[in-house]
Amino acid sequence: MKIIATDRKGQLHEIEGRDGWSVMEILRDAGLDIAAECGGACACATCHVYVTAGWFEKLPARSDAEIDMLDMALAVEPNSRLSCQITCGPELDGIEVTIAPE
Amino acid sequence: MTSPIETDVAIIGAGPIGLFAVFELGLLDLKAHLVDILDRPGGQCAELYPEKPIYDIPGLPVCSGQELTDRLMQQIKPFNPQFHFSETASALEKLSDGRWKLSTDCGTEIIAPVLVVAAGGGTFVPKRPPIAGIEAYEGKSVFYAVRKMDAFRGKNILIAGGGDSALDWTINLAPIAAKLTLVHHRDGFRAAQHSVNQMRELAAHGKINFEIASVKALHGENGALRAVTLSSPDKREWEHVCDTFIPFFGLTIKLGPIADFGLNLTENLIAVDTAKFESATSGIFAIGDINTYPGKLKLILSGFHEAALMAQAAFHICRPNEKLRFQYTTSSSSLQKKLGVAG
Numbered sequence: 001m002k003i004i005a006t007d008r009k010g011q012l013h014e015i016e017g018r019d020g021w022s023v024m025e026i027l028r029d030a031g032l033d034i035a036a037e038c039g040g041a042c043a044c045a046t047c048h049v050y051v052t053a054g055w056f057e058k059l060p061a062r063s064d065a066e067i068d069m070l071d072m073a074l075a076v077e078p079n080s081r082l083s084c085q086i087t088c089g090p091e092l093d094g095i096e097v098t099i100a101p102e
Numbered sequence: 103m104t105s106p107i108e109t110d111v112a113i114i115g116a117g118p119i120g121l122f123a124v125f126e127l128g129l130l131d132l133k134a135h136l137v138d139i140l141d142r143p144g145g146q147c148a149e150l151y152p153e154k155p156i157y158d159i160p161g162l163p164v165c166s167g168q169e170l171t172d173r174l175m176q177q178i179k180p181f182n183p184q185f186h187f188s189e190t191a192s193a194l195e196k197l198s199d200g201r202w203k204l205s206t207d208c209g210t211e212i213i214a215p216v217l218v219v220a221a222g223g224g225t226f227v228p229k230r231p232p233i234a235g236i237e238a239y240e241g242k243s244v245f246y247a248v249r250k251m252d253a254f255r256g257k258n259i260l261i262a263g264g265g266d267s268a269l270d271w272t273i274n275l276a277p278i279a280a281k282l283t284l285v286h287h288r289d290g291f292r293a294a295q296h297s298v299n300q301m302r303e304l305a306a307h308g309k310i311n312f313e314i315a316s317v318k319a320l321h322g323e324n325g326a327l328r329a330v331t332l333s334s335p336d337k338r339e340w341e342h343v344c345d346t347f348i349p350f351f352g353l354t355i356k357l358g359p360i361a362d363f364g365l366n367l368t369e370n371l372i373a374v375d376t377a378k379f380e381s382a383t384s385g386i387f388a389i390g391d392i393n394t395y396p397g398k399l400k401l402i403l404s405g406f407h408e409a410a411l412m413a414q415a416a417f418h419i420c421r422p423n424e425k426l427r428f429q430y431t432t433s434s435s436s437l438q439k440k441l442g443v444a445g
Contacts, residue, residue, distance in 0.1 A: 037223065037355050043151040046354060068292035071264035072352040074231050076287040076316065078335050101232035102354070 001093035005049075007032055008099055017088035023049070023097060024083035034099055040084040042066055045073040047083045052096035059086060075101055106211035109133050109184075110420045112204045113218045114191045114360070117145020119390030119405035120220035121174040121183075126413035128181030129429075129437055132420055135184045135212050137191045137204065139225045139358075144171035146222055149353065160403055170402075180442045186210050190225055194363040202385060216416040219365075219372060219381075219388040220405070225358035229351040231262070233320055242325035244347045248275070254346060256280050260330060262317055263350035264288070269297040271348065276310050283311040283344065285332060313342070320347070360392075368394055378415035379408045385419055387412045 001017040003026055015030045017023070024047040027034050035046035042065050051059065056079045062070070066085045070076055083097065111127055113120045116138035124134050142148055147156075147167030155164050165173070189206035194217065197203055202217045228246035230236060236244060248254065248271055255278045261268055264286040270293075272284045284301065291298045305312045318339065319331040329343045357370045365372050365381055365388075372381050372388035376395050380387050389412050390405035398404070417426050431437045438444040 035354070037146070038150040038154075041151045041154040043154055044354075045352070067288075067290065071286070071288075071292045072229070074229055074351055102229075 001088055001090055001095075003027070003088070003092075004094065004096045005030075005032060006096075006098040008101060017092070017095075019089050021088050022084045023086040023088060023095070026088060027083060027097075027099070032099065034083070035102065036084060038084075042069050042082060042085055045069050045071075045082060046102070048073040048076075048100040049081055049083045049097040050077055050079050050100060051081050051086075052098070053079065055092070055095045055097075056081075058091065058095075073100065104209070106203065106213045107135055107184075108213045109135050110214055111135075111216045111218055111416055112137070112202065112212040112214040113220055114138075114204070115145060115220035115222060115390070115392075116140070116143040116185060116187070117220060117222050117390065118147055118170055118174055118402050119222075119409055120145070120218070121171070121178055122406050123218055123220060123389060123409040123412065124178040124181055124183040125174075126410045127416060128178065128183075129431070129440065130413055130417045130426065131440070132216075132413065132416060133183075134181070134218075135186065135214070137186045137189050137206055137210070137212070139188065139190050141188045143175055143185065143187075144168065146355075147171050149226060156402070158401065158403065180440060186212075190359060191221075192359045200385070215385060215419050217386045218412060218416070219360060219386065219392055220390045220409075221358075221360055222391045223355035223357075224360060224370070224392070225356060226353040227356050227358070229349075229354045231317060231349050231351065233317060236320060239320060239322065239325050239327055239347070243322065243327035243345060244320075244349070246349065248348065251275065251278065254279060257346040258344045259283070259346045259348065260285060260317070260342065260344040261348045261350065262286070264291040264293065265350060265352060266293045266297065267352075268350040269293040269301050271350070272310060273297060273300050273304065276304055281311075281344075282309075283313060283342065285313045285315050285317060285342075287314065287316050287335065289314050317347070317349070374408075377411065379412045380415060387416065 003015045003017045005013045037046045038044035110132040111134045113136040116136045152168035189208045192207045193205040195203045201215045204212045258281045259279045262285045304310045315332040315334045318333045322328040329341045332342045333339045371394035374393045389408040391400045
């Protein structure tokens with residue numbers, strides 16, 4: 001599966017995802033600038049991304065923990081997600097995300 | 103200012119690696135003082151994920167960040183480490199006798215032949231909202247903490263955020279503010295329920311305003327805030343008059359003053375050798391997430407190993423005329439005496 005990620009400079013990256021991995025792990029592994037300070041524990045809100053319309057609706061709903069943690073994220077929008085909480089899978093092939101500002 | 107503290111080892115960072123360093127140093131009779139910006143031990147384990155499970159500590163199939171911290175504190179108790187919490191290690195100086203003097207922002211000075219940087223990703227600082235030009239207002243009309251409540255008396259305050267800090271300060275500042283507005287991106291909060299109830303009560307009685315929106319822009323001159331632009335989830339925008347803005351979005355990690363210690367940094371990390379975990383500067387060691395070397399893995403267990411080897415090297419600097427005898431805690435009665443478990 002592919003992830004189309006826009007970094008903070010507006011540059012587009014097409015990255016190969018891995019089923020079962022989180023989108024955060026794939027972005028970080030690809031060397032994109034995403035802090036992910038807590039390492040994927042849904043505990044810091046520093047892996048905040050915007051999910052492009054069309055893809056956003058395909059994602060499973062946010063857990064209560066993610067909704068809570070998004071309160072600590074900056075510049076939250078209706079399409080905000082924590083990328084450590086999005087799991088790669090064939091249904092998300094081509095998902096478009098933009099790394100939120102820090 | 104009190105007189106400088108003299109000890110064997112000054113440690114920056116009281117996270118799991120800094121704590122375990124106390125143990126390894128203690129077995130060699132080296133005393134340590136630790137400085138940490140947080141008000142309690144544990145570092146990221148305590149601040150970011152106290153309740154989250156950790157599965158890769160050898161011999162502990164599962165334990166939370168807080169439990170690991172508590173266990174380490176118990177393990178190092180016999181060595182009586184001295185903690186300087188809520189202080190930032192702010193300056194480092196080499197003395198003429200070869201020792202280091204580490205100063206904190208609270209005036210503490212620690213003099214030691216060995217400095218250990220166990221600072222993880224650096225220091226915890228408040229998250230700064232990505233609003234253009236916000237820096238110009240910081241300390242004048244934008245604040246990330248309330249130190250003296252009286253400074254906010256009579257102000258037209260805007261608080262942003264949905265956590266405990268945002269709610270607590272909304273409740274506490276409401277009686278002394280001329281006007282207070284809480285702004286949050288949704289009609290829900292991650293704060294304690296009783297605080298949320300209290301805030302809603304204040305809003306219902308017109309003592310505060312609550313807006314579901316985000317701050318998009320700041321307006322003012324010379325650091326004096328006049329108004330902000332608020333934007334609702336449905337993209338409606340309006341100007342909101344206020345003279346003080348207090349955003350509460352928790353903490354993030356920045357390298358901080360360590361960047362100015364004259365250490366040879368590689369992408370904000372301290373390069374070390376893998377025999378001693380010493381930096382390019384003699385007497386300064388770096389262990390845990392803050393260091394880098396070929397094959398480095400940012401794992402707590404790697405940091406523990408680094409602490410053990412660092413301690414051996416630190417001994418030779420602190421006790422140049424003594425011979426180091428390596429012993430095991432299982433079999434050495436002298437080590438067991440230090441641990442307070444001798445039979």
